Amino acid sequence: MGFHIGNVFFSFFAISMTILALVLLVILFWFVPFRLWISALSSGAKVSIFSLIGMRIRRVPPSKIVLPLIKLTKANIPVPVAQLESHYMAGGNLNAVVNALIAAYRANLELPFDRAAAIDLAGLDVFETVKISTNPRVIEIPTITAVAGNGIEIKTMAKVTVRSHIKRVIGFAGEETILARVGEGIVTIIGSATNHREVLERPDKISNAVLAIGLDKGTAYEILSIDLADVSIGRNIDATLQVEQAEADKKIAEAKAEERRALAVAEEQEMRVKLVEAETDVPRALSEALRSGNIGYMDYVNLKNKESDTKMRENIGTMSLDMFSKSVDKRENNTQ
Numbered sequence: 001m002g003f004h005i006g007n008v009f010f011s012f013f014a015i016s017m018t019i020l021a022l023v024l025l026v027i028l029f030w031f032v033p034f035r036l037w038i039s040a041l042s043s044g045a046k047v048s049i050f051s052l053i054g055m056r057i058r059r060v061p062p063s064k065i066v067l068p069l070i071k072l073t074k075a076n077i078p079v080p081v082a083q084l085e086s087h088y089m090a091g092g093n094l095n096a097v098v099n100a101l102i103a104a105y106r107a108n109l110e111l112p113f114d115r116a117a118a119i120d121l122a123g124l125d126v127f128e129t130v131k132i133s134t135n136p137r138v139i140e141i142p143t144i145t146a147v148a149g150n151g152i153e154i155k156t157m158a159k160v161t162v163r164s165h166i167k168r169v170i171g172f173a174g175e176e177t178i179l180a181r182v183g184e185g186i187v188t189i190i191g192s193a194t195n196h197r198e199v200l201e202r203p204d205k206i207s208n209a210v211l212a213i214g215l216d217k218g219t220a221y222e223i224l225s226i227d228l229a230d231v232s233i234g235r236n237i238d239a240t241l242q243v244e245q246a247e248a249d250k251k252i253a254e255a256k257a258e259e260r261r262a263l264a265v266a267e268e269q270e271m272r273v274k275l276v277e278a279e280t281d282v283p284r285a286l287s288e289a290l291r292s293g294n295i296g297y298m299d300y301v302n303l304k305n306k307e308s309d310t311k312m313r314e315n316i317g318t319m320s321l322d323m324f325s326k327s328v329d330k331r332e333n334n335t336q
Contacts (some may be wrong), residue, residue: 018124025053036066045073047081055085068098075102077111080138092120100126107134111166117168132164136224139175144183144191154199155190157230158182162221172220182226185210196233203228
């Protein structure tokens with residue numbers, strides 16, 4: 001009976017230890033990525049098992065570090081594991097940096113890891129920067145409008161071929177500055193031309209002059225060429241300005257004439273008021289003259305007769321004019 005109990009206890013203990021060992025092995029294989037370590041060793045990447053354990057402790061996925069390390073090792077680009085892990089923990093895009101390093105190495109460009117990491121942490125696409133450095137990029141500038149010396153408007157479309165300068169990517173101006181400077185240069189060169197025909201005959205003269213100014217100074221790009229894709233004539237700005245100036249002068253003259261007319265009307269109204277005031281003084285003056293004996297009664301009668309004759313002649317003239325107008329209207333109606 002005791003022997004049977006001992007066998008049962010031993011069997012239970014063996015099963016428990018087996019389960020515990022399996023659990024420990026699962027935890028060990030999860031905590032220590034042996035497969036990833038073996039892949040690194042087979043690829044020639046130097047990374048110790050303790051480094052992988054340290055990554056687990058620092059909550060860094062080992063695959064995020066080891067796989068880029070294997071790519072760099074295969075490309076024969078030595079980069080310490082600590083730098084890769086540091087860039088990953090800083091929030092950088094480690095795959096983009098590694099791809100940029102490999103592309104720069106293949107293109108025989110000098111790009112240290114520190115510079116590539118700094119470009120990436122600055123929020124720029126480091127791989128795209130290397131691509132533009134090896135394969136120049138063409139930037140199309142929208143229509144630029146300028147005016148030549150004779151007042152003719154000229155519209156141009158330009159294409160700028162640029163190449164990124166890796167050493168000047170951080171802290172230097174970008175693509176927008178290139179576009180603004182090229183546009184300003186084209187406007188300046190066209191504006192300095194005395195005649196629009198100079199621009200139409202030699203558009204390359206403008207592109208060469210703009211290129212010689214050194215517009216890429218202080219930028220992250222190197223301008224290789226500036227080509228005018230299209231040159232066309234717009235409006236005659238000088239003539240338009242002259243027409244607008246003439247129209248403005250006309251309005252000013254009309255305003256001054258209206259001002260003089262208003263002054264004349266005001267003066268006329270003032271004279272009418274004075275005339276009415278003077279006419280009101282006439283009866284008083286006649287009465288005073290009769291009273292003082294300056295004029296006689298017959299003189300007064302003759303004056304009234306003359307006034308009556310004058311009014312009668314005015315009435316007759318008005319009636320004659322009205323009759324003449326009516327007769328003319330009647331003849332026109334009969335003719336129609």
